[in-house]
Amino acid sequence: MAVSGIVILMQIHVDAEKCQGHNRCYALAPELFDVDDYGNAVVIGDGSVPPELEDRARLALANCPEFAITILE
Amino acid sequence: MASTEDFTMVADWATDFDHADPQYNRNAHAIWAELRGTCPVAHSDRYGGTWLPTTHEYVREIAYDTENFTSRGVVVEKGLPLEPAPIGGAPPITSDPPFHIEARKLLLPPFAPKKIEPWEPEIRKLCNGLLDAMVDNVAQGKPIDAAADYAKRIPVNVIARMLGFPLKDEELFLEFVHNVLEGIDDEPEIRIEKFERLIQYVIAQIEDHHASPRDDLTSYLMSVELFGSKLSVEHVGGSIILLLIAGIDTTWSAIGSSLWHLATHHEDLARLVADPSLIPTAVEEFLRVYAPVTMARLVAKDHDFHGCPMKVDDWVLLPFPAANLDPLVFPDADKVLIDRTENRHSAFGLGIHRCLGSNLARLELTVAIQEFIARFPSFEIAGTEDDVVWSVGQIRGPREMPIRVIDNQI
Ligand code: HEM
Numbered sequence: 001m002a003v004s005g006i007v008i009l010m011q012i013h014v015d016a017e018k019c020q021g022h023n024r025c026y027a028l029a030p031e032l033f034d035v036d037d038y039g040n041a042v043v044i045g046d047g048s049v050p051p052e053l054e055d056r057a058r059l060a061l062a063n064c065p066e067f068a069i070t071i072l073e
Numbered sequence: 074m075a076s077t078e079d080f081t082m083v084a085d086w087a088t089d090f091d092h093a094d095p096q097y098n099r100n101a102h103a104i105w106a107e108l109r110g111t112c113p114v115a116h117s118d119r120y121g122g123t124w125l126p127t128t129h130e131y132v133r134e135i136a137y138d139t140e141n142f143t144s145r146g147v148v149v150e151k152g153l154p155l156e157p158a159p160i161g162g163a164p165p166i167t168s169d170p171p172f173h174i175e176a177r178k179l180l181l182p183p184f185a186p187k188k189i190e191p192w193e194p195e196i197r198k199l200c201n202g203l204l205d206a207m208v209d210n211v212a213q214g215k216p217i218d219a220a221a222d223y224a225k226r227i228p229v230n231v232i233a234r235m236l237g238f239p240l241k242d243e244e245l246f247l248e249f250v251h252n253v254l255e256g257i258d259d260e261p262e263i264r265i266e267k268f269e270r271l272i273q274y275v276i277a278q279i280e281d282h283h284a285s286p287r288d289d290l291t292s293y294l295m296s297v298e299l300f301g302s303k304l305s306v307e308h309v310g311g312s313i314i315l316l317l318i319a320g321i322d323t324t325w326s327a328i329g330s331s332l333w334h335l336a337t338h339h340e341d342l343a344r345l346v347a348d349p350s351l352i353p354t355a356v357e358e359f360l361r362v363y364a365p366v367t368m369a370r371l372v373a374k375d376h377d378f379h380g381c382p383m384k385v386d387d388w389v390l391l392p393f394p395a396a397n398l399d400p401l402v403f404p405d406a407d408k409v410l411i412d413r414t415e416n417r418h419s420a421f422g423l424g425i426h427r428c429l430g431s432n433l434a435r436l437e438l439t440v441a442i443q444e445f446i447a448r449f450p451s452f453e454i455a456g457t458e459d460d461v462v463w464s465v466g467q468i469r470g471p472r473e474m475p476i477r478v479i480d481n482q483i
């Protein structure tokens with residue numbers, strides 16, 4: 001969990017072992033996920049999710065076919 | 074064995090299924106639903122012994138288990154593939170670990186999202202050219218074939234251009250693909266003979282690229298290195314054949330099935346026409362429900378799979394489409410909900426063989442639907458369901474689909 005001021009931000013994580021580059025997260029939440037040259041996902045920055053993007057983070061998680069995304073709240 | 078394997082109609086899907094029976098693809102959803110409830114790993118003696126799991130859990134378990142199941146064979150046929158594991162005849166799809174990832178890593182960069190996105194305007198232009206060619210027939214009230222004259226033409230053109238192959242040979246590529254994927258009932262000698270023609274064609278293209286290298290996938294494959302040396306001609310040729318075979322029938326089927334759905338569900342068509350921003354979400358639902366690709370594996374070791382005695386070299390069909398319809402994983406699995414936002418479907422496979430072309434396929438599918446319904450906002454099947462011809466074999470989708478455009482102002 002990251003602390004920004006007094007707000008504790010949601011944190012996303014991609015398990016590189018499980019990710020197979022289906023690219024759903026990048027399509028649904030490009031503000032939170034990027035893809036590398038091989039098409040595998042990486043979280044942008046330190047993975048903190050601003051409150052207004054929390055729903056997007058959950059959407060990406062719910063669409064990852066490999067169960068590679070986790071969220072810490 | 075030949076006499077028992079000659080094609081005879083299937084009487085009981087739980088004990089004698091044959092995915093080459095024309096009734097299989099036509100009735101696939103009902104067959105899987107029945108098997109999932111009564112016999113989640115069905116067996117048939119055909120093709121020397123074949124298993125058919127139909128739950129998400131089992132399909133997923135097999136896709137992840139590269140120890141007990143090898144990708145040496147991914148298309149069920151009467152003979153066994155000649156090339157041994159772990160490389161197989163068309164890397165990376167026929168490869169197993171540890172070789173698989175090495176061959177896959179060579180192809181991942183050219184198919185990564187940011188390399189595929191720039192193709193969008195080209196694909197849009199291509200779709201519009203195909204639609205332009207249909208306008209006369211539509212104006213005269215004649216049916217158009219949305220499968221053969223639209224869905225089919227898009228992926229064949231795109232992959233031919235990516236590989237740098239002559240576009241005039243598109244018909245030939247389609248014939249090659251047909252022989253591999255739908256000619257599964259051919260005797261092994263005939264299959265090998267037909268395959269040999271494809272190999273010779275690809276070798277001629279490689280030689281041509283050798284003489285004059287250009288900025289395309291063929292030259293790329295000829296230039297990259299694996300373990301410190303250039304790829305063998307067999308490897309380059311195998312990968313090219315894979316790209317030709319894997320990209321054409323699959324995407325054709327996905328576009329065709331999506332248009333079939335819209336032709337038969339007018340409320341969904343009207344909704345997408347009114348709100349095109351919903352198309353990407355709808356495309357994922359079409360991919361889930363009409364997932365075109367069933368893969369296969371060969372059993373690598375004798376073992377017990379949830380009570381089923383699997384033997385080395387038994388075939389195992391891997392129906393990702395059936396997994397996508399499992400009610401344990403998808404609420405209202407049998408309903409097509411074009412605004413379904415949580416959609417963890419496995420149309421592009423699961424695990425290490427995730428479709429390399431998925432970014433390209435999604436782009437072609439999305440653009441194809443956008444342009445078709447923008448041009449023809451209302452349409453239906455011309456004639457009856459019997460006028461729609463479905464494919465035979467592991468790739469499922471309409472091959473001929475007469476469409477009548479309704480009240481089009483053009
Ligand atoms: C809607 C269209 C498509 C669908 C549904 C689809 C589906 C699949 C599936 C399920 C697999 C997994 C194979 C396995 O587990 O053994 C796969 C692999 C593959 N696909 Fe696709 N595919 C499509 C389009 C394409 C396109 C357009 C291309 C390339 C031009 C392509 C190239 C490949 C390749 C190279 C592999 C092998 C990847 C590996 O083994 O690592 N596919 N595809």
Ligand code: SF4
Nearest residue numbers: 019020022023025064
């Ligand atoms: S959706 Fe999942 S598998 Fe796909 S790129 Fe994102 S994390 Fe990886």
